[in-house]
Amino acid sequence: MISFVRQRWGRSLPPFLRRFAHFFFRIYYNMGDCIFCKIVEGTGQAAILHRDEQVTVFRDLHPAAPTHILIVPNRHIESVNQLEDADASLMGHMFVVAKQIAAQENLSDGYRLTVNTGPQGGQTVFHLHLHLIGGRQMRAMG
Numbered sequence: 001m002i003s004f005v006r007q008r009w010g011r012s013l014p015p016f017l018r019r020f021a022h023f024f025f026r027i028y029y030n031m032g033d034c035i036f037c038k039i040v041e042g043t044g045q046a047a048i049l050h051r052d053e054q055v056t057v058f059r060d061l062h063p064a065a066p067t068h069i070l071i072v073p074n075r076h077i078e079s080v081n082q083l084e085d086a087d088a089s090l091m092g093h094m095f096v097v098a099k100q101i102a103a104q105e106n107l108s109d110g111y112r113l114t115v116n117t118g119p120q121g122g123q124t125v126f127h128l129h130l131h132l133i134g135g136r137q138m139r140a141m142g
């Protein structure tokens with residue numbers, strides 16, 4: 001959302017209004033100090049592969065496989081536990097984008113999509129994200 005506002009109105013606003021708008025949207029979208037919100041906003045450390053009005057896609061900083069990509073909603077949602085019925089189409093969109101990125105990355109033999117949820121689920125960044133992992137044989141789960 002922030003990057004969208006920036007692209008649309010950012011350059012036409014005087015600097016003090018730009019700072020105010022930025023501050024307003026950070027609070028409105030409950031971004032705090034979230035590192036993925038900073039990436040969505042365009043100020044975090046990430047190689048961005050895709051952006052649209054709902055999601056941002058970038059390479060994982062600590063790849064667990066030759067291809068390791070994260071698909072994150074632009075709106076700050078802490079984890080799967082904070083999802084509401086209204087988020088169903090956003091979640092569907094994340095999977096459709098994952099499929100498109102997998103094709104773009106030539107993962108025609110398959111890949112793994114994972115959403116770690118909560119500390120015991122292995123979640124370390126509390127901004128919901130879908131891991132797209134591929135480029136090597138995955139071990140069976142369980």
Ligand code: DGP
Pocket residue numbers: 035044045046047058059060061062115116122123124125126
């Ligand atoms: P999880 O453990 O499921 O919460 O996954 C978080 C992932 O985020 C982990 O694989 C490493 C990645 N990560 C953490 N900080 C950054 C960052 O600043 N930039 C990028 N690109 N990835 C990050």
